[in-house]
Amino acid sequence: MRLIGGNWKLNPSTLPEAELLAESIRLPQEEVETVLFPPVAFLEELAKKSPKFRWGAQDFFHKDTGAFTGEISLPMLRSIGAAWVLTGHSDRRIKFSESDKTVSEKLRAALRENFSVILCVGELERGSEGALEESLKQSTKGVHHDELARLTICYEPVWAISTSPNAEADSPEHAEEIISRLKEIIPTRWIYGGSVTSANAAAFLSMPSIEGALVGGAALKGEEFSKILEIASQ
Ligand code: PEP
Numbered sequence: 001m002r003l004i005g006g007n008w009k010l011n012p013s014t015l016p017e018a019e020l021l022a023e024s025i026r027l028p029q030e031e032v033e034t035v036l037f038p039p040v041a042f043l044e045e046l047a048k049k050s051p052k053f054r055w056g057a058q059d060f061f062h063k064d065t066g067a068f069t070g071e072i073s074l075p076m077l078r079s080i081g082a083a084w085v086l087t088g089h090s091d092r093r094i095k096f097s098e099s100d101k102t103v104s105e106k107l108r109a110a111l112r113e114n115f116s117v118i119l120c121v122g123e124l125e126r127g128s129e130g131a132l133e134e135s136l137k138q139s140t141k142g143v144h145h146d147e148l149a150r151l152t153i154c155y156e157p158v159w160a161i162s163t164s165p166n167a168e169a170d171s172p173e174h175a176e177e178i179i180s181r182l183k184e185i186i187p188t189r190w191i192y193g194g195s196v197t198s199a200n201a202a203a204f205l206s207m208p209s210i211e212g213a214l215v216g217g218a219a220l221k222g223e224e225f226s227k228i229l230e231i232a233s234q
Pocket of ligand 1: 007162214215216217
């Protein structure tokens with residue numbers, strides 16, 4: 001089944017706005033796995049009010065308890081309705097200095113705790129895909145074959161993310177080329193992320209190795225996100 005993730009990042013600012021956004025999203029007739037990643041402060045209320053979506057956390061800590069001020073554990077997230085987590089997003093890697101080692105610790109913990117995971121990998125600059133394979137291998141270190149069913153990997157070139165300077169979406173052909181190569185290393189469901197909109201979603205989803213999308217900016221507009229879900233259902 002195709003997967004469409006909506007990463008709301010640090011938006012919106014209040015619970016009523018978050019509820020309005022969730023309410024404005026229409027699920028298509030045909031099944032599309034739809035996972036929303038709101039700010040964690042709103043997760044519990046949203047998951048209670050809109051159980052038709054799957055809910056996930058944008059970040060978490062890999063240990064369950066202890067002296068880790070400010071952190072949120074996987075059991076805590078489970079207790080407020082999250083069944084999914086994101087890890088390896090470039091915001092975390094770049095702005096919060098998370099290394100492949102940190103990402104792999106988080107990934108293993110989430111899979112061990114029975115969460116479904118979207119792991120993000122992507123090169124910083126256009127044309128610098130050389131380091132991707134190693135980053136993928138390091139980020140997925142220690143993951144067992146039987147855990148792959150709960151692992152979705154998002155190829156998300158950082159230069160294509162809408163908030164990057166001069167961002168533009170990758171070409172579907174280039175994304176397909178990269179994903180089909182990386183899929184040989186980790187054979188699981190692969191999706192694409194980076195400036196996906198209702199105008200380009202069909203082209204990405206028509207590629208044989210691309211089974212969904214992670215959506216940032218366009219996930220903050222109910223109508224636009226609903227259109228992407230509709231396209232994914234076809
Ligand atoms: C993201 O940051 O995960 C993302 C996909 O962003 P956007 O769709 O805005 O490029």
